[in-house]
Amino acid sequence: MTNKNYLKFSKNTRGRDFIASDVHGHYGELEALLEHVSFDPEKDRLFIAGDLVDRGPFSIKVLEWLAKPWVHAVIGNHDLMCIAAGVDLQGRRQRHVNHGGAWFYELPSGTRAAIIHAFQRLPLAIEVEAQDGRRLGIVHAQCPMDDWDDFVLEISHYSPELLRGSHLAESTVWRVDRYNKTIGNLDILFVGHTSLKSRQRLGNICYIDTGVCYPEQHGFLTLVDMNSNETYESCTLTLETP
Numbered sequence: 753m754t755n756k757n758y759l760k761f762s763k764n765t766r767g768r769d770f771i772a773s774d775v776h777g778h779y780g781e782l783e784a785l786l787e788h789v790s791f792d793p794e795k796d797r798l799f800i801a802g803d804l805v806d807r808g809p810f811s812i813k814v815l816e817w818l819a820k821p822w823v824h825a826v827i828g829n830h831d832l833m834c835i836a837a838g839v840d841l842q843g844r845r846q847r848h849v850n851h852g853g854a855w856f857y858e859l860p861s862g863t864r865a866a867i868i869h870a871f872q873r874l875p876l877a878i879e880v881e882a883q884d885g886r887r888l889g890i891v892h893a894q895c896p897m898d899d900w901d902d903f904v905l906e907i908s909h910y911s912p913e914l915l916r917g918s919h920l921a922e923s924t925v926w927r928v929d930r931y932n933k934t935i936g937n938l939d940i941l942f943v944g945h946t947s948l949k950s951r952q953r954l955g956n957i958c959y960i961d962t963g964v965c966y967p968e969q970h971g972f973l974t975l976v977d978m979n980s981n982e983t984y985e986s987c988t989l990t991l992e993t994p
Contacts, residue, residue: 755908756875757915759824763881767795769978771890773944774828775800776852776965777808779817781973781986788989789975793822799878799978801944802828802892802925805867807852807965812859818870827874828892828944829925832916838868852965876907876915876924883979886939893945894930894957896923900938931957942978947971951983 770789775782786798804818804825805811817823834856837844845857856864878890879900889900897903907915915921928946934955935941941956947963951974963971964986972987 756912757907758877758904759875760879763883764797767792769797769880770975771799771942771978772975773801774803774961776803777805777811778964778973779810779813781964784989785975785984785986789984798823799890800825801890801942802826803830806830811855815866815870825874826878826890826892831871832925835868835871888978889938889941891943892925893928895935895941896920899936
């Protein structure tokens with residue numbers, strides 16, 4: 753049976769694999785970084801570790817980005833809040849607004865429904881085979897279990913609907929109480945959610961959220977080549993204002 757909560761990608765033998773996280777509607781910065789690395793959509797792939805929307809200026813562009821065949825994302829807590837609001841609009845709306853989601857409720861109901869549907873299709877976890885055979889994992893906030901294979905097996909027991917409301921999903925997309933854990937049966941785990949001043953690695957966990965949605969704190973967007981480990985930062989680029 754296909755596990756819709758987990759996607760696995762074979763090694764990219766034609767191009768490169770890049771990863772970013774917590775874009776939060778700052779698609780101008782993402783576009784600039786991809787241009788900077790001469791991203792080739794015919795060969796290269798872009799992975800996003802969740803939180804595609806909220807707080808930034810162009811969250812509405814999320815549908816355009818998720819429609820690109822070379823973009824692959826896991827769900828983040830802000831993406832999950834859009835889904836929750838669609839199920840219980842009045843009960844969940846204020847929490848979402850308080851977390852930068854006011855833009856969502858200014859949209860026509862049909863557009864909101866399309867965004868919710870797109871987010872409902874996102875997996876909780878992604879695995880990518882590196883060009884040298886290493887296993888690279890992606891979740892939004894943390895892996896809630898010590899072993900990657902155990903985690904993948906556990907989430908396969910849920911339907912996507914039940915998983916999104918589970919403690920397991922909450923721990924994966926919201927919590928940060930396992931930041932010093934090494935994850936077994938995995939070479940590198942890429943996560944976002946925890947905003948840091950620069951990309952950091954603890955054990956085999958690589959933290960890549962550098963707070964682009966906090967410009968007052970000099971935050972920026974980070975893009976990482978998943979194979980070469982080279983890092984690119986939007987703060988080093990000259991960005992044009994749309």
